[in-house]
Amino acid sequence: MxxxxxxxxxxxxxxxxxxxxxxxxxxxxxxxxxxxxxxxxxxxxxxxxxxxxxxxxxxxxxxxxxxxxxxxxxxxxxxxxxxxxxxxxLPDLSGKGEQEEVIAVISRHLDAFAWTAADMPGIDPDFLCHHLTMDAKVHPVRQRRRKFNEERRLVVKEETQKLLNAGHIREIQYPEWLANVVCRPVPGR
Known part of the structure; x- marks a missing residue:
């Protein structure tokens, strides 16, 4: 000023x-x-x-x-x-018009949104999969296996089953255990 x-x-x-x-x-x-x-x-x-x-x-x-x-x-x-x-x-100063517009777009295109892993069948795994680039000279470190309490074990099992049912993951056997599962609560659930 x-x-x-x-x-x-x-x-x-x-x-x-x-x-x-x-x-x-x-x-x-x-x-x-x-x-x-x-x-x-x-x-x-x-x-x-x-x-x-x-x-x-x-x-x-x-x-x-x-x-x-x-x-x-x-x-x-x-x-x-x-x-x-x-x-x-300036955008709509009240913010109401913008919110209504976003709600209208989402409502018109509900089929374009994936709300769960099961809503995404047929996605090419090459597009979906995350690959870790590993240095061939470095050997993986085996972590000590942690045991979860019953509540977390059920959550891990449930989420894993959802991904298996949707075809996004498949079960494989490793000769050694490499890493533990990390559980994080999702806000609002």
Whole structure:
């Protein structure tokens, strides 16, 4: 925010917090920084509005602009700016239109989503499989086999059976045990 804008807003200089960093203009000249402050700023498109806390660095410099919004504020607003058109496009500020649009797309294309491993039959294993690149000079380390409690053992068995039924994995026998299964709870389940 430029000092002239700060004065036009009739804000008290007591609101400014000290800023210890250095700021340089386009010509490598130092710019006098008066301090910074956070202001609740409302963005509106006429129909909907959104209010955000924006941190403004107040500088004493001449400019044709009132305020320059930095990347953190633009990213939070998900704004798209065009210097060529001297415009800034904001998404639906309420967020409702975007949510409704996403729900509509998902609803129209429910058959395109795989909700379980069984929903993906016939996928080429070369596309699906993960291959580990191993150095031939390095020998695998055999881990000590861990035993799971009954609850985790049932979860491992159930998830493994789902993958077997879908045809995504197959049982093979290794002469040595190489690694233990790692159980992680999925949020919301």
């Amino acid at each position: 430029f000092w002239s804008t700060f004065n036009k807003l009739q804000l008290s200089p007591d609101l400014l917090r000290p800023y210890t960093g250095c700021l340089y203009g386009f010509t490598d000249n130092p710019v006098e920084v008066r301090g910074y402050l956070e202001l609740r700023t409302t963005f509106t498109d006429g129909a909907a509005s959104r209010t955000e806390n924006i941190r403004y660095l107040v500088v004493n410099a001449n400019s044709a602009y009132n305020i320059l919004l930095g990347r953190p504020a633009l990213n939070r607003l998900r704004a798209v700016s065009s210097t060529r058109h001297m415009k800034m496009k």
